[in-house]
Amino acid sequence: MPRFIGAMAKEIERKFLVKGPEWRSLVEDRIRIRQFYLAANTGRSVRLRIANGEMATLTLKFGSRGRERDEFEYQVPLAEAEEMAEFAIGRVIEKTRHHVSHRGRLYEIDVFGGELSGLVIAELETPEDVPASELPAWLGQEVTGDARYYNASLALSDVPEAVA
């Protein structure tokens, strides 16, 4: 009999470029991520993410690309995920995600590889409005809402200036 899993979450997310290496001594965890899009249209996307070469997650996102979206996640068998890479739209993104805590808040710092080498983006997911004074010093320019840094853009568009 089929089994199912699922999770649904509202996402409130801020994104920043990262300007220094000081965060590196604070890394608590790292995950190798390989991800690609199977569909990407205005207001919706279907993404496959393979973590540490061992777990594959299919994520469907709907709604406006601002700070809040409907998101549905399902585990899929690794072999099938690998097979679907053949149907990727745009590039397959390779990045290492680092977990860093600052003032009790989790920052996910993505260090991109391949064509996007040189790009480092920090994400802060929080329901609060965090004042600038409480942000870590190694954060650079905030790029929340900047379409060039959407995950889908990084897969589908030209390499952003921060890298090129």
Next chain:
Amino acid sequence: MPRFIGAMAKEIERKFLVKGPEWRSLVEDRIRIRQFYLAANTGRSVRLRIANGEMATLTLKFGSRGRERDEFEYQVPLAEAEEMAEFAIGRVIEKTRHHVSHRGRLYEIDVFGGELSGLVIAELETPEDVPASELPAWLGQEVTGDARYYNASLALSDVPEAVA
């Protein structure tokens, strides 16, 4: 911990309009289906199907729309599937699928409701090349490869002439 399920199949499928009611006495099983598309582009589609109001299946199809496609299926929680109906592209299709056997082959006969009432389509999924003489008499015109009768077209396009 998340659990996963999955299945992958190559599909070889013929489609026919149905011209008479003679198949009705042969029905072995029926399933109420409600389905909609979450993404549909050339060479790929993402569909959610809710069967008998109790089981929801997400299907990703890739490849050319001819007789053979790569297909990946995953169960999703019913409540999440219902929620995703809000994000349907085009119409939500309502149909009752009937299973009928003829000469040892399974025919799936879809009787559409709603806007598509009047449309009845039979599907035969088989690796063999079945000669016309072995097809049941209640089959009408073959519409295999006719874009108007693709599942995605029925959801996304104008109602076909056979109905309108």
